[in-house]
Amino acid sequence: MFIEPHIKGECGGWIEVICGSMFSGKTEELIRRLKRAKIANLKVEIFKPAIDIRYDEVKIVSHDENQIHSTPIDNSQKILLLAQDVDVVGIDEAQFFDDQLPYVCDELACRGVRVIVAGLDMDYLAKPFGQMPALLAKADYITKLHAICMRCGNIANYSYRKIPNEDRIMLGEKDVYEPRCRRCYTLGSALD
DSSP states (O other), rough: OOOOOOOOOTTOOOOEEEESSSTSSSHHHHHHHHHHHHHHOEEEEEEETTTSSSSSSEEEEEOOOEHHHHHHHETTTHHHHHTTTOSSSEEGGGSSSSHHHHHHHHHHTTTTEEEEEEEEBBBBTTSSOOTTHHHHOOOOOEEEEOOOOOOOOOEEOOOEOOOOOSSSSOOOOOTOOOOOOOHHHHHGGGGG
């Protein structure tokens, strides 16, 4: 169970990473934590990559259609400029950001900010994805969420791409991806 720390000050911030496969509830958990921070009257800024327009150009929207307003950005350094005098920073789809994101998160934590980051830990080839490995290494708290395998009903850690396309980044939903357990992911197209 996650326990929220209550320390603020010089380098009194921290980094929380929420990771897992597609359809595991990462964005839902991010939104839940950010809404709780707002209820506590903390100043919150929320960011998402500008390329993620699946549900909305501005809002972060979960698969369950829960949503929260955010600022789309194309460069993680902009977070430092836009997140002045805040208590909490939320970042969704971290795997799509540039290689400066881990340093940006470190800088914010050293300013005393609580940084909550959500993203896919592995791509569709089951390889570490984007900036997530560095963020997981720097995180003070990690929450790994699991989906349910669409083939057998077991716990799923993998995002299986159902259509042929070798681009590493391919935005999509249930028409393109499905969560699978290790066994069903490994068997791959033999199950289709």
